[in-house]
Amino acid sequence: MGRQPSAKPTSFDIAYLAGVSQPTVSRALRGSKSVSAATRANIERIARELNYTVDKNASSLRSQRTHTLALLFFEDPTPDQSMINPFFLSMLGSITRQCALRGYDLLISFQQMHNDWHVAYQDSHRSDGIILLGYGDYQLYRSKLEHLVEMDTKFVRWGSVSDDSIGLTVGSDNVGAGVQAGRHLIEIGRRTIAFLGDASDHAPEFQDRYAGLCRAMKAAGLSPDPALQRDAVSSEESGHAAARALLASGRSFDAIFAASDLIAIGAMRALTEAGLRLPHDVAIIGFDDIPAANLTSPTLTTVMQDMKSAGELLVDALLRRLDDLPVERAVLPTRLIKRQSTAV
Amino acid sequence: MGRQPSAKPTSFDIAYLAGVSQPTVSRALRGSKSVSAATRANIERIARELNYTVDKNASSLRSQRTHTLALLFFEDPTPDQSMINPFFLSMLGSITRQCALRGYDLLISFQQMHNDWHVAYQDSHRSDGIILLGYGDYQLYRSKLEHLVEMDTKFVRWGSVSDDSIGLTVGSDNVGAGVQAGRHLIEIGRRTIAFLGDASDHAPEFQDRYAGLCRAMKAAGLSPDPALQRDAVSSEESGHAAARALLASGRSFDAIFAASDLIAIGAMRALTEAGLRLPHDVAIIGFDDIPAANLTSPTLTTVMQDMKSAGELLVDALLRRLDDLPVERAVLPTRLIKRQSTAV
């Protein structure tokens, strides 16, 4: 009696029942060592019995820490109906899991490269830090990243890891992956390898993959032909168009390294439509290992990124930043998944 | 001078600059009509100049509303490495967008059918309401849903919409979709139609789809053969196994209606391995229209759910519940996407 069960219990209720003061309850539950073991045990028991949970808002307001991370997802410029890049979706799972493990909530938001997102989450105390995800034109938000750094906003970014990249970055070893792909194609006897994907500094990750390919070719005594590089963004349509343009140019080639699986899938369609046999006439390698890569015919050889580690590393790095611990950029190794599209 | 620009401005700062009291600032910015137009304009201008944003925690603490929704995602029982059902992922985009539009933040969390999630978000004032997403064994969390209802937790659920469903539910017209699929198969001349998918009340959505198929068959004077229904959960492996079992049973059939695209894709593999020609020997229809459905060979006829509307409706319904407005269950129409797997 006495306690009305519907009202949410507060730390005062616990304190009353435990015969201590409210701050002691707070200390006990937060793990402060200046509270005796007996008192703590008693408080914890009562808290459990009352189904007490700390009020997140009050706690955050007082401590100025939200224990929440914000995931800002930048969509591809192409606004085709919510067809999100499958690659990022699988990273999402890994990130949420890692957040839960570390006791953080995850706030998620899709962004259209808009204007004011950089203030929205930090200044209103919604989150302690920000994870930035998404392909897209790097130059377009370069200035915003600089602004974030300037404001000392805590954030971490997935992308190309290089010396001039802005802020804390975690990413795959894109150059290494390009080398892997190039080497494999050369091993199966291909000599003229085309690259589909933007190779400008608007898309540093694609650029790196292309650089890796070129390095592998040069190491094998081959000289990359710039005419065999065609711009493409990460979509099937774009890949299709790029491959068609390549075919139309009349240049001959016996292999394609596509900067993403979506591009590769579009390219495969173009090649098949042109009557070419895969992989006999043209071998092809994609990037990302999306689920669909195993469903095409021929199934698609591709580069798999370690998304599980990626999510963990991103969260880890951000949390270290929040604690002002030293943290370095991280580069993740990739793995080549060999399938039919490069099976000679 | 005077203002230090790094400290985040509060409503007191605005009040000081505007020559009014802090509550007036709060009223002005929240749109209370008991503040004159001139005062409001002035306050809004100053707020903009200072880049002021309302502190989310303080606001939530005082008003007891967080303006945040929680999305709880229940994973399939199969814990295969983070291969999330693509269908839900595309709904995610629609939900986040709708939340943003309505001025709500979205908290996301993956759950393993665990025990205490029902208290975690409501009682700690992290969110105003909960969206529940995910296939899985309905009976398993039935009691928890009942608990939610009992606690008067505000939530909305995606799933089978029926009279005895617990809580507020939004879902596709699964029965209608089953009828659509069955009718189409009958139109192209098929008479013995198999169903792959759990038809028990552990999976009400699949059950509904099967019921629709049966209804279409009966309407055409055919009698559904219970032996042609095989249980399967939504995964490729499960579909593959179910189809193999069906083949092994020796029963003949000329069409399959699969409860999901993943099941259908697994089944197609089994049929192809058995030397059957698709769709000549067996026509097949899936469900969900995942991106991969357009990449199989033959491409897969399937039922498309209106995910865009789904997300909007879920958010809408939940927000109406929060305001104690009347809200009804919603049933969304589906669309049959005809592809090669049923092209005669």
Add this chain to the structure above:
DNA sequence: CGCCATAGGGTATACGTATACGCATAATAT
């Protein structure tokens, strides 16, 4: 010309927690 409704905004306070500080008691040092 007095009465009341209304607009516009100030005063005081509550939301629930975390932390700086102080004050006992007990344990150790001198």
Add this chain to the structure above:
DNA sequence: ATATTATGCGTATACGTATACCCTATGGCG
């Protein structure tokens, strides 16, 4: 024995906002 320190906890208060309540000046009305 007194001086010192550590332990365990209470007191007071701040975090930034929203809201109940109160007050004043005006205008309308009779």
